[in-house]
Amino acid sequence: MIATLTLRERRIGLGLSILLAVIGLGMAALARQGPMAIHGAMALVLGLGLVFLIGGALYDHPEQGRERLARYYDAPTRLGIIMALFWGVIGMGVGVWVAALMYWPEATPLWPATSFGRLRPVHTSGVIFGFGGNALIATSFYVLQRTSRARLADSVSPWFVLIGYNLFCLWAASGYLMGSTQSKEYAEPEWYADIWLVVVWLTYFALYIRTLARRAEPHIYVANWYYMAFILVVAMLHIVNNLALPVSWTEAESFPVWSGVQDAMIQWWYGHNAVAFLLTAGFLGMLYYFLPVRAQRPIWSYRLSILSFWGIVFFYMWAGSHHLHYTALPYWVQTLGMTFSVMLLVPSWASAGNALATLNGAWHKVRDDATLRFMFVAAVFYGLSTFEGSFMAIRPVNSLSHYTDWTVGHVHSGTLGWVAMIVFGAIYTLVPKLSGRDGMAWPQAVEWHFWLAVAGTLVYVVSLWNAGITQGLMWRAYDENGSLSYSFIESVEAMRPYYAARTLGGALFLAGLVICVLNCRATMRAAGSRADSADRPLAAHPAE
Amino acid sequence: MLKLHYNLEKISMGLVGAIIVVASVGGIVEIAPLFTIEETVEIPDDLRPYTPLELAGREIYMREGCYACHSQMIRSLADEIDRYGPYSLAAESAYDHPMLWGSKRTGPDLARLGGKYSDDWHVAHLMDPREVIPVSIMPAYPWLTRSLDRRLLAPGLATLARLGVPYDDAMIENAEADALAQSQPDSDGAAAVQERYGEDVAVRAFDGDPARLTEMDAVVAYLQSLGTLTDAAHARLAEGTR
Numbered sequence: 001m002i003a004t005l006t007l008r009e010r011r012i013g014l015g016l017s018i019l020l021a022v023i024g025l026g027m028a029a030l031a032r033q034g035p036m037a038i039h040g041a042m043a044l045v046l047g048l049g050l051v052f053l054i055g056g057a058l059y060d061h062p063e064q065g066r067e068r069l070a071r072y073y074d075a076p077t078r079l080g081i082i083m084a085l086f087w088g089v090i091g092m093g094v095g096v097w098v099a100a101l102m103y104w105p106e107a108t109p110l111w112p113a114t115s116f117g118r119l120r121p122v123h124t125s126g127v128i129f130g131f132g133g134n135a136l137i138a139t140s141f142y143v144l145q146r147t148s149r150a151r152l153a154d155s156v157s158p159w160f161v162l163i164g165y166n167l168f169c170l171w172a173a174s175g176y177l178m179g180s181t182q183s184k185e186y187a188e189p190e191w192y193a194d195i196w197l198v199v200v201w202l203t204y205f206a207l208y209i210r211t212l213a214r215r216a217e218p219h220i221y222v223a224n225w226y227y228m229a230f231i232l233v234v235a236m237l238h239i240v241n242n243l244a245l246p247v248s249w250t251e252a253e254s255f256p257v258w259s260g261v262q263d264a265m266i267q268w269w270y271g272h273n274a275v276a277f278l279l280t281a282g283f284l285g286m287l288y289y290f291l292p293v294r295a296q297r298p299i300w301s302y303r304l305s306i307l308s309f310w311g312i313v314f315f316y317m318w319a320g321s322h323h324l325h326y327t328a329l330p331y332w333v334q335t336l337g338m339t340f341s342v343m344l345l346v347p348s349w350a351s352a353g354n355a356l357a358t359l360n361g362a363w364h365k366v367r368d369d370a371t372l373r374f375m376f377v378a379a380v381f382y383g384l385s386t387f388e389g390s391f392m393a394i395r396p397v398n399s400l401s402h403y404t405d406w407t408v409g410h411v412h413s414g415t416l417g418w419v420a421m422i423v424f425g426a427i428y429t430l431v432p433k434l435s436g437r438d439g440m441a442w443p444q445a446v447e448w449h450f451w452l453a454v455a456g457t458l459v460y461v462v463s464l465w466n467a468g469i470t471q472g473l474m475w476r477a478y479d480e481n482g483s484l485s486y487s488f489i490e491s492v493e494a495m496r497p498y499y500a501a502r503t504l505g506g507a508l509f510l511a512g513l514v515i516c517v518l519n520c521r522a523t524m525r526a527a528g529s530r531a532d533s534a535d536r537p538l539a540a541h542p543a544e
Numbered sequence: 545m546l547k548l549h550y551n552l553e554k555i556s557m558g559l560v561g562a563i564i565v566v567a568s569v570g571g572i573v574e575i576a577p578l579f580t581i582e583e584t585v586e587i588p589d590d591l592r593p594y595t596p597l598e599l600a601g602r603e604i605y606m607r608e609g610c611y612a613c614h615s616q617m618i619r620s621l622a623d624e625i626d627r628y629g630p631y632s633l634a635a636e637s638a639y640d641h642p643m644l645w646g647s648k649r650t651g652p653d654l655a656r657l658g659g660k661y662s663d664d665w666h667v668a669h670l671m672d673p674r675e676v677i678p679v680s681i682m683p684a685y686p687w688l689t690r691s692l693d694r695r696l697l698a699p700g701l702a703t704l705a706r707l708g709v710p711y712d713d714a715m716i717e718n719a720e721a722d723a724l725a726q727s728q729p730d731s732d733g734a735a736a737v738q739e740r741y742g743e744d745v746a747v748r749a750f751d752g753d754p755a756r757l758t759e760m761d762a763v764v765a766y767l768q769s770l771g772t773l774t775d776a777a778h779a780r781l782a783e784g785t786r
Contacts, residue, residue: 110686232560248696248699269575313563328634402647
């Protein structure tokens with residue numbers, strides 16, 4: 001990292017590190033106890049670590065010349081991928097563990113930090129924000145530069161974004177273990193972490209826009225529309241949903257300004273659009289770049305890209321209320337949510353179809369190249385999950401599926417089958433390029449990973465379909481006397497085989513990820529210490 | 545249309561503006577009316593806010609992630625009404641910052657849990673669920689026997705009051721004392737709690753030991769308050785069946 005910076009940039013970095021250490025010290029000193037003090041201490045340690053790292057090497061490296069401006073800046077992308085894999089292992093590892101606890105609850109150690117309820121958000125935040133978010137930031141830097149034929153607008157802010165974002169992830173995960181949570185699903189971190197994320201996010205947005213302004217291509221490529229929608233709308237959602245009044249400025253406790261039904265609507269407007277703009281739009285950006293590049297085929301239809309992009313941006317924002325069917329939310333809002341959820345199938349399938357049609361003429365590559373196959377399976381699962389999502393949003397279907405494990409299965413069909421698969425496709429494309437190689441160190445391990453991932457996803461999703469439909473039917477079953485057939489606990493008991501199977505599915509998927517991590521490590525190691533080995537002159541790099 | 549888009553793709557801030565506008569419509573149409581229409585803002589006369597002890601229990605409920613497996617929202621479906629009681633009304637969670645409607649029922653819905661089981665049952669169940677229900681998969685919470693931290697009760701009530709929950713100055717001032725008194729039925733403060741929060745408020749040694757105020761007291765007080773803050777839902781259902 002440091003070798004790629006100029007002396008001036010190193011000095012700015014040093015200043016920012018000192019600032020971070022001071023902020024951390026301030027937080028720890030003011031809070032004195034509890035999660036906020038520990039989080040302050042974490043920021044202090046991180047800041048001091050960076051001070052030593054940068055300060056110790058301030059004059060060690062030769063000064064960067066102007067010729068670097070003719071090369072892409074990929075060092076941040078490399079760190080982003082490493083962090084994505086790191087959080088992936090943590091998030092999915094915890095996921096498999098909590099899945100096992102549902103089958104084997106006595107295994108819970110009797111101390112608070114490892115209780116199911118505290119570990120569950122570590123899993124969700126770890127995979128969504130840690131794994132997914134880092135993968136999005138890392139690939140967005142890469143894609144933005146290649147499609148704009150421009151170097152990132154500056155060399156300090158990408159590091160600020162990545163390090164700041166991972167500090168947020170660390171605060172989130174460690175906070176849950178200490179019991180610090182707002183309890184809003186997928187938005188659990190407390191107020192100071194939320195404010196910090198806004199600062200990081202605005203920097204990210206500014207970097208994106210400034211780099212776009214330097215582009216040598218007149219048109220902004222479709223992948224960038226999606227990345228931009230991801231950045232902008234996540235900011236909107238995050239700010240509105242997390243508006244809260246701290247109990248005190250020195251405590252990790254706050255009350256959201258929203259209450260009751262308004263809070264529920266805003267929460268699921270946020271929750272569903274975190275799915276839309278983090279887990280869908282961002283990864284569609286990834287798909288729209290890496291799939292054509294890997295298949296060496298242009299995107300099948302430009303018009304269809306426009307239609308699906310604006311369809312997704314417009315329709316998704318209405319769909320959140322389908323999480324609240326038959327609840328105290330006014331009926332007309334539920335109906336709107338259902339209607340738009342069904343209409344959403346059009347742009348969703350337009351995207352999936354566009355991706356699959358792009359593979360026309362490259363099917364032999366799908367057969368031979370596990371990396372491209374990851375992306376193909378991702379597009380298929382994207383199509384399947386969006387169909388299932390629209391279906392489950394229909395009111396009578398939802399009456400059966402809601403509150404059951406079917407929903408959990410649906411989410412994992414999207415996150416494992418679509419999000420993680422496209423990330424693996426992008427990683428296996430990127431890591432060799434960033435390491436100056438033609439392919440991964442162990443090409444055969446990519447095959448292994450592929451089949452483990454596909455098998456894991458199918459076992460997981462199928463077992464939770466069965467679980468969810470069984471639960472839904474048991475809850476609503478009446479006997480001939482007109483009384484409920486089953487007590488609730490009987491439905492819990494009926495879940496045992498399915499919970500065991502889903503744990504196995506998750507474990508298979510995790511095993512694949514571990515292979516991926518080892519493979520990436522071997523590939524990056526082989527690249528040695530050449531920090532900018534992937535850099536190529538921009539002129540020799542026509543629009544990909 | 546295509547030509548228009550062809551040109552839009554060349555202007556980054558144009559795209560930014562268009563994304564913000566197009567993405568805002570749905571949220572504005574669905575969310576803004578909720579702050580004005582009667583169905584969502586009408587508050588029943590008998591709705592009371594949580595007592596400080598119940599509120600502390602609610603914070604522990606959130607801290608332990610109970611909401612991940614238990615919903616607090618009974619849908620207007622026949623089997624849910626038969627299983628859990630009258631369907632939930634918007635007004636019932638009007639003072640809930642945040643709402644805890646939940647999204648998953650690994651365990652049963654808790655919206656009308658209050659009064660269904662004894663305090664002793666709850667204590668035994670939280671200490672070791674499988675002691676009470678052998679096939680339960682709920683985790684045990686033995687650490688709830690530690691003392692309740694009351695530092696943030698008064699500032700918490702004050703914060704909620706600023707957000708519109710009807711806590712008056714006396715409630716905020718006496719928050720810490722009221723939390724203790726609610727678990728000590730024989731103390732002088734017990735009557736004051738009922739005076740401030742209503743005759744129906746349960747004043748009991750929830751964990752069985754009036755001498756110590758524990759997190760268990762708070763959680764059980766909270767669980768016993770669920771569904772009892774107003775009679776509006778029962779009244780609504782009776783009206784409907786008449």
